Amino acid sequence: MSDAAxxxxxxxxxxxxxxxxxxxxxSGPGPRYTSYPTAPVWTEAYGPDAFRRDLGGLAAGAxxxxxxxxxxxxxxxxFCACNRIITQRPEAxxxxxxxxxxxxxxxxxALAGAPRVVQHHWGxxxxxxxxxxQIRRLFRALDDAFPVTPDAEVSIEVDPRVTSxxxxxxxxxxxxxxxxxxxxxxxxRVQAAIHRVQSVAxxxxxxxxARASGFASIGFxxxxxxxxxxxxxxxxxxxxxxxIAPDRIALYGYAHVxxxxxxxxxxxxxxxxxPPDRLRIQLATIRKLLAAGYEPVGMDHFARPEDELAxxxxxxxxxxxxxxxxxxxxxxxxxxxxxxxxxLETAFAQSHRDLAQWERAIHGGEFATLRGHALTAxxxxxxxxxxxxLCHGGVSAHAFRSRFDADFDACFPTECAALEPLAEQGLxxxxxxxxxxxxxxxxxxxxxxxxxxxxxxxxxxxxxxPVFSQTV
Ligand code: SF4
Numbered sequence: 001m002s003d004a005a006x007x008x009x010x011x012x013x014x015x016x017x018x019x020x021x022x023x024x025x026x027s028g029p030g031p032r033y034t035s036y037p038t039a040p041v042w043t044e045a046y047g048p049d050a051f052r053r054d055l056g057g058l059a060a061g062a063x064x065x066x067x068x069x070x071x072x073x074x075x076x077x078x079f080c081a082c083n084r085i086i087t088q089r090p091e092a093x094x095x096x097x098x099x100x101x102x103x104x105x106x107x108x109x110a111l112a113g114a115p116r117v118v119q120h121h122w123g124x125x126x127x128x129x130x131x132x133x134q135i136r137r138l139f140r141a142l143d144d145a146f147p148v149t150p151d152a153e154v155s156i157e158v159d160p161r162v163t164s165x166x167x168x169x170x171x172x173x174x175x176x177x178x179x180x181x182x183x184x185x186x187x188x189r190v191q192a193a194i195h196r197v198q199s200v201a202x203x204x205x206x207x208x209x210a211r212a213s214g215f216a217s218i219g220f221x222x223x224x225x226x227x228x229x230x231x232x233x234x235x236x237x238x239x240x241x242x243x244i245a246p247d248r249i250a251l252y253g254y255a256h257v258x259x260x261x262x263x264x265x266x267x268x269x270x271x272x273x274x275p276p277d278r279l280r281i282q283l284a285t286i287r288k289l290l291a292a293g294y295e296p297v298g299m300d301h302f303a304r305p306e307d308e309l310a311x312x313x314x315x316x317x318x319x320x321x322x323x324x325x326x327x328x329x330x331x332x333x334x335x336x337x338x339x340x341x342x343x344l345e346t347a348f349a350q351s352h353r354d355l356a357q358w359e360r361a362i363h364g365g366e367f368a369t370l371r372g373h374a375l376t377a378x379x380x381x382x383x384x385x386x387x388x389x390l391c392h393g394g395v396s397a398h399a400f401r402s403r404f405d406a407d408f409d410a411c412f413p414t415e416c417a418a419l420e421p422l423a424e425q426g427l428x429x430x431x432x433x434x435x436x437x438x439x440x441x442x443x444x445x446x447x448x449x450x451x452x453x454x455x456x457x458x459x460x461x462x463x464x465x466p467v468f469s470q471t472v
Contacts, residue, residue: 001295002313005296007393010440016280020276022426023472030468035321046374048361065326065334066119067333071339072085074087077182079226079267081257083338100337108146114147117149120146122156126157128156128158135174139175143174153326153328155179156171157182158181160198163206176215179215181221183203183237184226187233190227193228217307222250225282227267231281238292248307250324251282279444295313297325299443308327309325318391318392320390337358339352347375350370357370379455382455419452422448428442451471
């Protein structure tokens with residue numbers, strides 16, 4: 001059993017009333033920290049020229065991660081706050097392919113030399129909204145410009161409702177080896193409310209086909225906190241999930257962000273679980289996954305002990321970026337497609353979310369950078385601390401000193417003082433070297449702990465504008 005699994009097992013033994021009282025007092029809006037600084041901090045002052053300059057600084061032969069955002073979906077899932085375009089027009093993906101091929105060429109010529117792609121990922125939207133022939137064409141264009149290394153991790157998100165046997169064949173021929181799919185919840189009443197009807201049988205059949213064709217790892221996304229969800233309904237979903245036995249499970253709290261995803265307003269008339277019920281569903285889910293042999297990974301993932309993600313978590317090689325948790329450390333992430341976010345060592349850059357604006361920029365021969373942020377020295381220290389907390393559940397003061405040639409407590413006196421009440425509540429512990437550790441109970445409040453180190457958060461909290469989803 002990993003240390004993280006032992007921690008969570010300890011958590012489940014605690015008095016439920018104590019868990020609820022302690023954790024729910026930290027419920028409030030806050031980031032998920034797939035980036036630091038978070039996207040609301042980025043501005044248009046960082047535009048295409050800044051992005052081109054920063055790309056030019058990448059060394060030839062640098063190891064990179066490549067991400068493609070395929071924005072199309074066939075129908076709208078009502079819980080979804082992703083950047084996606086709902087369409088059934090066949091011309092839309094065809095036009096998008098023409099544009100992304102130009103973007104690939106633009107990106108390649110901006111680099112000093114060919115990078116080494118050690119991670120290659122397609123997300124969305126729904127990448128398998130593309131026809132199998134379009135998938136082959138896109139992969140060829142990417143691989144010609146940015147060849148993947150032999151041991152690269154090549155992964156894709158698929159929607160079982162639109163993914164055929166021909167898709168699976170095309171993906172394997174291209175070299176995809178990992179596949180993740182949205183499941184969310186198998187309960188018929190929940191599925192009807194979220195407008196995403198997906199049977200257990202079709203999901204299991206797709207997994208079986210993918211395994212038979214050689215996919216090494218299959219991941220499921222589940223969500224707790226959806227309308228009409230109860231502990232009993234979630235446990236039934238988990239029985240089905242555990243029987244299918246995916247290698248990885250991402251367990252996300254439903255993000256109710258109606259100012260971004262207006263269709264979620266319908267849920268307010270339905271039966272969203274109350275915060276205590278939502279927490280109970282989360283705990284029941286953790287209990288089932290641990291009992292089924294899954295190991296916790298970071299803040300909200302689980303994996304079979306033999307899966308690379310679980311191994312990375314055990315050996316502290318886990319990293320976090322826009323794709324979630326990853327096993328490849330310290331990579332520059334170059335992203336293509338509308339709304340896609342590139343993450344360089346020096347900066348973040350996001351492309352236009354609007355398809356027409358993205359297309360116009362690319363066809364004009366320019367990057368479609370809408371906004372970004374050049375990292376300061378302070379940003380980098382805080383980025384590292386937040387990533388350590390969310391990946392490894394703690395910060396070593398010794399490691400901080402080796403990395404930044406500075407003392408953790410001297411850099412963060414205000415933050416250390418702000419953590420004292422959290423230590424009294426049993427959410428964190430100070431280590432003898434001056435570092436910090438999130439406790440078993442604190443596992444349920446990792447985002448609030450990380451928020452202590454976010455220098456930009458007070459400015460967001462001072463406005464009336466809603467920005468982030470609820471942390472607990
Ligand atoms: S959840 Fe996935 S399939 Fe559904 S609308 Fe969002 S991106 Fe598309």
